[in-house]
Amino acid sequence: MGRMREFGTTVFAEMTALAVRTGSINLGQGFPDEDGPAAMLDRAVEAIRDGFNQYPPGPGVSELRQAVADHQKIRYGLDYDPDSEILVTVGATEAITAAVLALCEPGSEVIVFEPYYDSYPAAIAMAGAVRRAVPLRVDAGRFAFDPAELAAAVTPKTRAILVNSPHNPTGTVFTSAEMEAIAGLCQAHDLIAITDEVYEHLTFDGVAHVPLATLPGMRERTVTVSSAGKTFSVTGWKTGWICAPAGLIRAVQTVKQFLTFTAAAPWQLAVAYALRHELEWVTTLKDALQGKRDRLMAGLAAAGFEVLRPSGTYFVQTDIRPLGFTDGLDLARRLPELAGVVAIPTQVFYDEPGTGRQYVRFAFCKKDAVIDEAIARLGRLAY
Secondary structure, three states, X not given: OHHHOOOOOOHHHHHHHHHHHHOOEEOOOOOOOOOOOHHHHHHHHHHHHOOOOOOOOOOOOHHHHHHHHHHHHHHHOOOOOOOOOEEEEOHHHHHHHHHXXXXXXXXXXXXEEEOOOOHHHHHHHHOOOEEEEEEOEEEOOEEEXXXXXXXXXXXXXXXXXXXXXXXXXXXXXXXXXXXXXXXXXXXXXXXXXXXXXXOOOOEOOOOOOOOHHHOOOOHHHEEEEEEOOOOOOOHHHOOEEEEOOHHHHHHHHHHHOOOOOOOOHHHHHHHHHHHHHOHHHHHHHHHHHHHHHHHHHHHHHHHOOEEEOOOEOOEEEEEOHXXXXXXXXXXXXXXXXXXXXXXXXXXXXXXXXXXXXXXXXEEOOOXXXXXXXXXXXXXXXXX
16 A cells, blocks of 8 residues: 555564564563553453453443543543543554544644654554654753744644654653643644543653643543553553544544454453552552653663653653764664663654654663663663
């Protein structure tokens, strides 16, 4: 297919295969090496043994849709009707893809912030739409966008802005002012916002996540996407959801029903339980991740990297130039030989790879012993 020609094997598959082949420590792909709360896992087992193994309702089981609605109300003050304004999906990736397919026509434009998660351009291409990338640049130690550049990216063909905060792969969390700039453009140009908020619970140093839908005038034009994978350390469950006005939900469900029809019932019941009973566990996870972040940052700095402090997610961005390297993709492919560690080159998430050629991303969602061994190995680069 012509419009998918630019997409081959994902960098995550390439680097994970490289880690397996070389026996390297995988600090590339963002998956935790410890499971989520035990009671949630038990609830999934109970659901399987209790016979919840056939097709659940297409929109999702009612228990999970109600739990998501309650979560949005309690945490953010957002009211959603669980019967018409919430849709359960096979992870956030399906949610985003179905939303783009449903809401964007061929030739319409979708604004993304780069570096972007690699499924975004693929979803836009599948819809026959055109992506317009707005760069995040390092400013005062964090990745941020220029509001003027964002405004300049809007054209009469722009249909949607895809917003990811907390942001993968940079770890930045958009500020209230940045969210207000996005909201202002959406309202001024009648745009839909599709927000990827899968790391909504995993922010550090007291930094708050601000959902775009909470801003005045934005609930009615925002498709909010989240999932259980990162919140509860069950990335393999692929259980996500969308919160949006009923008309947008109907459009997305029309597409989603022909992609996967529905999502696995046992995981839905277990996630519903977790949203009601395990958010204290998530707070403990967040605190542990902040410590792991600091542990890895210190080790990377000692190894000679310039380290950028993330405010959320699983990831630390590093500038490789102090070590004498200039090409992140080349270094990532050589790193198993040089240090026995695998990382992700950030440049593959840009329309213009040169913009991010100096950055390499490391994941810290690993056991302390794994992080410590990786740090010891990376220390070889300093000599």
